[in-house]
Amino acid sequence: MIERHEADSIERRSGVSLWRQIADKILHAIAIGDFTENAALPPEVALAERYGVNRHTVRSAISALVQEGVLRAEQGRGTFVLSRKRLSYPIGARTRFSTGLQGQTTERHIVLLASSVEPASQRVAEGLGLAKGADVIRLETRGEADGRPVSRAAGWFEARRFAGIDAAMAETGSITASLARFGIDDYLRQSTVLSARHADAADLADLDLQPGAIVLVTVAVNVTPDGQPIQFSESRFPAERVELKLSAL
Amino acid sequence: MIERHEADSIERRSGVSLWRQIADKILHAIAIGDFTENAALPPEVALAERYGVNRHTVRSAISALVQEGVLRAEQGRGTFVLSRKRLSYPIGARTRFSTGLQGQTTERHIVLLASSVEPASQRVAEGLGLAKGADVIRLETRGEADGRPVSRAAGWFEARRFAGIDAAMAETGSITASLARFGIDDYLRQSTVLSARHADAADLADLDLQPGAIVLVTVAVNVTPDGQPIQFSESRFPAERVELKLSAL
DNA sequence: TATAGTTGTCTATATCAATAGACAAATTTA
């Protein structure tokens, strides 16, 4: 069959500039395999006609993607696709960062960016089954794969029960390993709520994104096998680099 | 705790206009309950200061949301929140449209927009375990809740096995009921892949969105309890009206 | 080695986006 082209689906005076819309389309086309890796993109004039815009507008889109490391333009030759398809991040009953990306990347790790103790907000307290205002430890982390940021997360743990988990996290670089030090050798994903929005300034900096990018947001609760909530988390994934694969919970 | 404000997280020359970013923020604030229903928003000058932009820019954002039916502005009084929180659309082993939104809406139904027979594309064939090019039936549907579009989906079925499912769908308005006519009284969600992107022109029309909106996209395969694939689907959800709640598969 | 095809750069122009200030119109409050 002929997959429906989106040639005509450009929106003017939308609050999203044409070059950004076209950059999104090119990213999407790469992600679904329309433009294979290392292959040349259609020439700028062809893209301009395809999307119904001026060649210069296409050039703006391309230059943003070159900046972003997705494309490489060579004068006289063409413009080439650098990045591979999006990582497929699995979400299931036993969602673990490192194991989930095995096979798709040669290297991955979690960096602890910051940690603090704070009173639980309404939603954190609800998620962890604590009283609002109870002390919780917050860990700010970033997941990286092959040197590129693929996730940015905040995790909350009951302070009394998990005192020192920040140090464990800094040392081991793994949530799973850190929880093991507190006698938790298995945990399950109890609930996940998913949404999407434009990246804000913090996301741009944390995930090395270009302005206008979209982030997927998950809010989740992890529990022990017998149902005790141990971790409440909010994670952000760059939609252009990551898709979420929901597996059996 | 003090939830971190995103007052400073406005990006200039991003390809996404400031008024669109602020409209997104207001939607987000409503969604997480920062501005309760029927309550007045902070006055325009306060919002302008909060987000670090000119009052006129805030007005552009508000007028887009008024257009969208989210806010109502009254001269001399203030600007008020009309719409409730986002619908929470459950995704799990037995994802069903109607049952999933029970309790959140008073009314919901699926409209069959179009149907056709076509040769299977690569990904459809893979999903259904057919040869590429085999005949499949495509059903284009829209899900509506309380009169507002909440999803837009394309579903593919093997044509030989499910001949006439389009008529059944038109008649019953339910995928579950239609499949029942073919002897399938239970089916499971085998896989779901999730991504997000800017809405294209088709999404805008189908889902009654304003330009610049974000859509969540799921690509899923449904199977019979013994593992036979029966349906391949791609669904789009307006991120501003719907969040996805991942439950046990 | 021409020639065609492609990306890079420049100038010019029109429209959209954002800021700024002033004041009108409507509502609430003192």
Added chain:
DNA sequence: TAAATTTGTCTATTGATATAGACAACTATA
């Protein structure tokens, strides 16, 4: 009723976005 608060409208200016055309620089190929 008067004052304060809030949304609505208008004018003006600046910078970003998009279009248009011309030509330079580089590469591959006939």
